[in-house]
Amino acid sequence: MLEVSQLAHGFDRQPALWEIPHLPWQGLSLVHLRGDNGSGKTTFLRLLAGLETPRQGSIRWTLGGTSVSPPCPGHVLYLHQQPYLFDTSVAGNLRYVARWNGWRGATARDRVAAMLERCGLAAHAQQRARSLSGGERMRLALARAWLLSPRVLLLDEPTASLDRQAIADVSTLISSLHETGCAVVLSAHQPSVLTERCDEYWCLEQRSLQVSVFKQGVAV
Numbered sequence: 547m548l549e550v551s552q553l554a555h556g557f558d559r560q561p562a563l564w565e566i567p568h569l570p571w572q573g574l575s576l577v578h579l580r581g582d583n584g585s586g587k588t589t590f591l592r593l594l595a596g597l598e599t600p601r602q603g604s605i606r607w608t609l610g611g612t613s614v615s616p617p618c619p620g621h622v623l624y625l626h627q628q629p630y631l632f633d634t635s636v637a638g639n640l641r642y643v644a645r646w647n648g649w650r651g652a653t654a655r656d657r658v659a660a661m662l663e664r665c666g667l668a669a670h671a672q673q674r675a676r677s678l679s680g681g682e683r684m685r686l687a688l689a690r691a692w693l694l695s696p697r698v699l700l701l702d703e704p705t706a707s708l709d710r711q712a713i714a715d716v717s718t719l720i721s722s723l724h725e726t727g728c729a730v731v732l733s734a735h736q737p738s739v740l741t742e743r744c745d746e747y748w749c750l751e752q753r754s755l756q757v758s759v760f761k762q763g764v765a766v
């Protein structure tokens with residue numbers, strides 16, 4: 547699903563943050579991207595989403611049998627740690643996506659209502675999205691992404707600054723999304739219930755990417 551070749555990226559005249567000769571990924575595993583502060587995790591995720599253009603090398607996503615370079619709008623989504631929310635109600639944020647999807651009338655209403663329930667936001671439907679707590683904001687951003695049925699979600703520190711309950715809630719949602727067949731790469735500094743569920747680790751260190759894969763807790 548993902549094929550990265552000879553990738554290198556840096557800013558201004560600085561040396562490359564890292565060099566990644568080859569990274570193939572089938573998109574089935576739940577991936578935890580880790581690395582020290584400044585190792586280039588956000589930059590890597592933004593490159594995979596097509597929000598930056600690599601200095602060198604190529605990134606190809608295979609979606610529905612077609613190989614494409616990012617950006618892949620609606621298919622490969624990047625979610626920032628403090629996701630942008632439209633300045634309207636919680637339900638309004640989801641209705642916006644419903645319209646984008648071409649849903650109208652009862653179809654749109656039912657799907658928005660079902661997603662609000664699924665993400666535990668039904669009681670907040672009429673609240674202004676920007677007044678939500680950090681955990682609720684992330685759940686709304688995930689709900690909005692989910693309505694788009696993306697093939698890949700790239701999550702930048704989705705549980706940073708959240709308390710234990712909010713981490714558990716967000717983690718459950720991300721796992722559910724992953725179980726629907728959406729490929730997920732998430733960056734996180736702290737181990738959490740979410741990172742413990744990951745079965746593949748991409749570690750940016752010493753200007754390179756180390757990959758470890760686990761099956762039933764055993765490295766393969």
Ligand SMILES: Nc1ncnc2c1ncn2[C@@H]1O[C@H](COP(=O)(O)OP(=O)(O)OP(=O)(O)O)[C@@H](O)[C@H]1O
Pocket residue numbers: 557558563581582583584585586587588589590
């Ligand atoms: N637009 C930019 N212009 C110049 N330098 C940048 C830019 N974006 C990132 N950098 C630099 O690239 C390096 C990697 O940044 P990045 O945010 O990708 O790291 P990170 O691993 O996500 O860090 P953290 O864990 O602290 O969030 C940092 O030194 C940062 O200052």
